Amino acid sequence: MAKFDSAKKFLSHLKEQTPSPRYALLSCGEHVRIDPLVREITKHLFPSDIRKSLETVRMRGKDLKQRELVRFLDDTKALSLFAQARLFWIRDADQIPAASLDDLLSALHTCSPEIAIVFTCNKIPATHKLRKMLQKDSLFLELKPLEGADLKRWTIARLRAAGVTRFETRVPELLMEIGDHSPDRIAPLAEHIALYAGDALIEEKHLFEVFITHPHPNEFTLIDVIARKDVAQVEKLIQELLSTGKSPFLLVSMLGRTIANYIALGTLQDEGKSPTQIQTQLGLKPWVIKKTTEALRHYPKWKREKLMYALLKADGKLKNKSLGPAAILSELAYEMRP
Structure with a gap:
């Protein structure tokens, strides 16, 4: 009896079984990881020559009731020399009606050799009959979230x-x-x-x-508050953003994008480019150009160059962990004041 939490160990276990198991249960809360694992599990349930013509039948656990259950049980017991190999993939296995479970579990041990059943779900209680039986048979894989x-x-x-x-x-x-x-x-x-x-x-x-086309509203607010020189509010917003799990690197990059807009737009303005030419060249939305133009009144060329230096310094400090993220962001915000 074993519960596996490693796909590699589980697949190795399936490979060692003789004859090949006819069923397995996979619990994983991340859908994108389930499909490739079902494909790998299938390799250990059917020989390669049979897999070429294998039919996969997808079902939902909640649909296995009364008439559908009877039809499903008949399909799993169909014995014929010319029967096509089939994989029944039952998603949301934790939602199989309780009234259907006993008949379903009994059928697992009498499956036709041409039939295999893979149950998948996001999560299944330790007390669930399906889990208890497949865990007893060492055919249960429960994957933890990737971190x-x-x-x-x-x-x-x-x-x-x-x-x-x-x-x-x-x-x-x-x-x-x-x-x-x-x-x-x-x-x-x-x-x-x-x-x-x-x-x-x-x-x-x-x-x-x-991807970053619409930053969090507080990020816009942070830039506005920096422009207003409201030190207390800047500190508060930085703490709020960090406490919600926002990456300090992402925040520095966001502030860096603002600084880059200041520098690029300011340079083009210094060259005498028209608003239309600036928008075409930078590819910025009109509201971004308007907001940046308003801020540029407070940032002459020498100050824009100083901003880039402050950004590089903040990025370096984050990577070297020379200060806490909040302190580094506060320092950068201070340097960005008009």
Whole structure:
């Protein structure tokens, strides 16, 4: 009797079983990880020559009641020399009606050799009959959410699977931040950035260009409060943003984007470019140009250059961990005052 929490160990266990098991249960709260695991599990339930013509039947646990259950049980017992091999993939297995469980569990031990059943769900209670039986048979895999270094390795692998092989060091971490550390959100972001960049090197700025179009309202407020020189409110907002899990690197990048807008727009204004030319060249939305133009009245050229130096200094301090994030952000905000 065993419960596995490692996909590698679970797959190795399946491989060692003779004859091959006819069923398995996978619990994982991250949907994007389930599909590839079901494919891997299938490899250990059917020989390679049978998998070529394998039919996969997808069902929902909640649908296995009365008439549907009878039909399903008949299908799993169909014995025929010419029967097509089938994989029944039952999603949301924790929602199988209680009245159906006993008949279903009894049927698992009498499955046709051409049939295999994989149950998947986000989470299943330890007291659930299905879990208790499959755990007793050592056919239950429960994956924990990916975190920290494991999530970073997964994100890097996802980028490479999407065709992104060249990227700056901090790109995976930024992608994790933008995706709220959720594999289900990170996966489509990785595919999106792959389409955006093609074979080019993915830089941090690309992530901001593609994904960070609407910062958190408090981030806009932070810039406005900095412009008003309201030190107490700046400190309060920084603490609020950090306490909600906002990455200090992301906040510095957001402030850096504002500084970059100041410098780029100011330079073009100094060159005598018209508002239309500036908007075309920078690709900024009209409201961003208006907001930046208003702020530029307080930032002459010498001060804009000083802002870039302050940004680089803050970024370096964050990477070297020479001060706490709140102190570094407060220092940068102070340097950004008009």
